[in-house]
Amino acid sequence: MDSTPPEEIHGDKAPPMAPLSHLREPPTTKRGARTRAALVQAARTVFERDGYLDSRLTDITREARCAAGSFYTYFASKEEVLAAVLLEAQEDMMHPGMGRVQDADDPRAVLEASNRAYLEAYRRNARLMALLEQVAQVEPEFREFRGRRADAFIRRNARGIADLQARGVADRGVDPMMASRALSGMVSVMAYHAFVLGERQESQPPTDFEELVSTVTRLWANALRFPGHR
Amino acid sequence: MDSTPPEEIHGDKAPPMAPLSHLREPPTTKRGARTRAALVQAARTVFERDGYLDSRLTDITREARCAAGSFYTYFASKEEVLAAVLLEAQEDMMHPGMGRVQDADDPRAVLEASNRAYLEAYRRNARLMALLEQVAQVEPEFREFRGRRADAFIRRNARGIADLQARGVADRGVDPMMASRALSGMVSVMAYHAFVLGERQESQPPTDFEELVSTVTRLWANALRFPGHR
Amino acid sequence: MDSTPPEEIHGDKAPPMAPLSHLREPPTTKRGARTRAALVQAARTVFERDGYLDSRLTDITREARCAAGSFYTYFASKEEVLAAVLLEAQEDMMHPGMGRVQDADDPRAVLEASNRAYLEAYRRNARLMALLEQVAQVEPEFREFRGRRADAFIRRNARGIADLQARGVADRGVDPMMASRALSGMVSVMAYHAFVLGERQESQPPTDFEELVSTVTRLWANALRFPGHR
């Protein structure tokens, strides 16, 4: 895992993530581009605020300060704007963009950096992730999108694990893909709990970010029997 | 963890799980009881088949072979039947009912039995779990229900972990609650993937149940540094 | 053509005229039957008054004094009510029900009775015929309905013609079906002109009914060379 580029753990250099649907042709004029952008932005705002299911198209057009009919100039349906919203945010959601790691030879250090980057990205896009979870329960198209996103992380982490197993620094008794699915899932569940559910119940104290990072990293490292306890 | 009753790990002795809503009075007559039961059964069938959102009340009354109006004799809304459905299934979903473990002193053996029981219960009620995930995304009431169910498992497992930590057979470097949340979440994510998503995509080979049990158990045990590798 | 039952000329003993569509199940209760009937009646009124295309479902429900949603209890669409309207009127439209002819052996007398019956039925249902012409231009389903209705008349008249040809009292130089189509068409065109268009242009004097009957009868008889001029 030394020379493995950090992104290999949770990151995703983003194969364009297969189009969600055949979007309408992009606007030709500058004015059109502005309106379309306003609609996408408005949709994100409304979806994040009211949820996908409870939002009406007219909420979006009102937020975008345009007529109801204008929506259909750019999108064929609510699904389609959502696709546009997700596509636009995809980059930031999928490229945790973890910085340089001091000691790239230390699996724990690399892992921690990776987890931190992932969790930071999740936190940044928490409301969008919540939205994605919601629509994945309702629209098969977005269930697949969620699946592809998850798989991207899982496959990369699986490669990292296999690599460490080959170098003898990770437990060889588990299948890399399955272990990756379990451990990546563990992190995402924690993120969901902390940043999505945590936000909603203000009764509870917010999760301590650093503790979150160090706990999942430690459990992960232990789970794979990284050498050298801390 | 030796004397800890198995249920202590994933199980739940079911504190009445706070009523989901103030249900209407139970039917007085025998006929009434029959109709109500038919409605609950029909609702489960319809919800599991079509999803909560896509099902109409008339689908349920048709399935129950009764008139649309009769529904309101027993339930005030769609939410309320769902509550009844979940309440009825709660017992089996929450009490994995893991059998006696041979060597209750072996943390790994206990853990494995616990995980197996949890996963079997999940598999048994997979469609209902899928339904719960869906409604949790839409109705705050059921989000809380899901949360309470998860917390029940998490708290029990946290107690088990704290116990093992106290006995010196589990890593003391992690907070029991947080570790429990992470590891319990890991298992539930795997279950969701295998039994909910797996069912929908018949293209993929079904997950091998035993491998699933052994993998999550091994990762969990490692994560907490249970003594004695395998 | 003597013993040929009169209906054989323009009439139609009505093979049920193939359902226009799979109508919803008829209402079970008396109240339901009343509402449904009110809707069909209202639809006929509105369609005849405003035309099929210019009428809105809410016009119909208002006319029927019921809520907009009630419409869908009985019909799935505007098309479907129209089907019901036509089905209900079909009997009268298709069974001119010409009375006994004095001399059933006189082809001219039979023919005249038949034409009179046809034209009277057309006049009685003129607004409905106008409606049928309109929808036939727009909905393939009703184009077929119109076609079946026309064919019923044409086939019967063709049989009458073939019969007379066999008896040597009609020109054998024409194909019975084609001649029937031409002559039946001639009559229907005249009816359309007199009772549909005539009504709309009050500027013109109304067609004299008896002259209409005698003219088409005479032309028809001549066209087939019935013996014995008048």
Place this chain on the structure above:
Amino acid sequence: MDSTPPEEIHGDKAPPMAPLSHLREPPTTKRGARTRAALVQAARTVFERDGYLDSRLTDITREARCAAGSFYTYFASKEEVLAAVLLEAQEDMMHPGMGRVQDADDPRAVLEASNRAYLEAYRRNARLMALLEQVAQVEPEFREFRGRRADAFIRRNARGIADLQARGVADRGVDPMMASRALSGMVSVMAYHAFVLGERQESQPPTDFEELVSTVTRLWANALRFPGHR
């Protein structure tokens, strides 16, 4: 009917056929003329393909390869393009342009030539005739247009009939106008059946054109008791 110019039977030397509407001023520039022509041509294509009611203005402008807004430079509405389309095609629809008849003294020969010319013109413009029938059911303006066109033929044929009656070669027992309306209608109905409906139902064998001509001619001649059977 001898010296009667052939067109006198079904033809129409086209009195300008009263403007359908007050069209906008014709384009001044060459570019304008080109755009306008493209729009009329596109409208005809689209109307004939999709029907008047199912076609949208944007279909027309797309077909004409111009912007939606440009439409209004030349036409005030959908109706107005249709008027332009019909005006442009009027010439060919109304002037069957029947060739010289060998023996202009033979009523049957003249009649047959006239019918053939009419039917050929109908066939040539079948899709436009279908369109005209459609719009006549919907727009009063075009109902009148259709009426004027029909009247032109009917009046001419009525003159021919009156002429023959005067010469003693046609049944004097019928009113020339009414007989003309009936017989002209007979021919147009047959044309509509063969060329409009026939095209739509490819299941049926196409009508034999020569049989069509000879049948209507024979029936017509008989109906008026032209001398000398065939």
Place this chain on the structure above:
DNA sequence: GATGAATGAGCCTTCATTCAT
């Protein structure tokens, strides 16, 4: 209790027409 018809608010979608560039 059961029945099933009646209710009507609410949202999506279309497309002729206008208008700023």
Place this chain on the structure above:
DNA sequence: GATGAATGAAGGCTCATTCAT
């Protein structure tokens, strides 16, 4: 003249809930 985005009125349809029988 041409462009093409913006407008917004209009109407269809759904379905949870009510209510008369």
